[in-house]
Amino acid sequence: MVAGDGSGGLKWRRVSTRELLSTRIFKVVERDCEAPGGKVGRFVALEAPEWATVVPLVEGPEGPAFLMVRQYRHGSDEISVEFPGGVVEEGEEPAAAAARELEEETGYRARSMTDLGWTYPNPAFMGNRFHVFLAEGCEPEGRVCLDEHELVDAFLVPVGEVRERMGKGQYSHALMVVALYLAERELRSRSAAERELASRPSAGL
């Protein structure tokens, strides 16, 4: 350890929680929490539903591409290009939410979905999770079905172009960087496994 006394690894205890505000997309709560040493502090947090995003890998006319959606975002007041995704409904599995959002926003359905794991959008004040899936074998067999106030365009972007642009300009949604990172790690680990398999002598020889 280069600094600290080990107390960063200790959990606090939630003593009480009060709701400050309830909105359509989250609740704001205030909690009294007790530090490992016994001192009590007051902290504000956001309680939001789980979120899910799907990275749809498609064989485009010019090679592998991602299916992306473009829409206006009210928080940033900017146009944003993202992987399809949204809120996991109550009682819904994250994989089902990802498949549903894929179809609603793009009209595509996937033959296979791989669970790439989840991260906390911001564990400092939010406890909800952001789930990421890789969709493969995507075909335009479904029906676009947008929520009221959703104006979304879907289009294909070559994989190399997404890699190059991610984290800049219209590709500035932090959680999409996370989704791409997890998808690329999955694809790299598959390539490594294939190379490993190819380099092994056959069992019969």
Place this chain on the structure above:
Amino acid sequence: MVAGDGSGGLKWRRVSTRELLSTRIFKVVERDCEAPGGKVGRFVALEAPEWATVVPLVEGPEGPAFLMVRQYRHGSDEISVEFPGGVVEEGEEPAAAAARELEEETGYRARSMTDLGWTYPNPAFMGNRFHVFLAEGCEPEGRVCLDEHELVDAFLVPVGEVRERMGKGQYSHALMVVALYLAERELRSRSAAERELASRPSAGL
């Protein structure tokens, strides 16, 4: 385009904004916004200060390592391992905030800081930005100085280990995945530039 009529690329107009709640770390507002077609909808948003994080690259006893901090996070109710960072104070430059947080949380100062860009933590309902810096030439020349209620330990983790763990277990802060992604892209692009330079014939020959 595979779905949509092009309206996903059009901006909305903010008609009015009302504050619903003000807390120590953000404000909640409600806005009436006009769609490109003229229809008006009501949207909730969070107004938060800018955030900054620094990826400190250190030559550790066993090769290159990142300087990381471990702390309890109130949103997730979990222990989290992260790059140092925090809120950009009013009137402060993001780079100054990153350098300040590095010193306050770890006691280290950096000889050089590279701006790796920024992303929106979630442009759907937040307009603030998350800035990322790469810190190099880090030395323990500063002084740890934690806020009230901050219990933070700092330690070195080999680069390969951070890469392997990121996005799982105690490394589940989405924005840290973004920081690592941006830092790795910078380091890769430097290696590529060095290889390119090394492969060129010298000017004098």
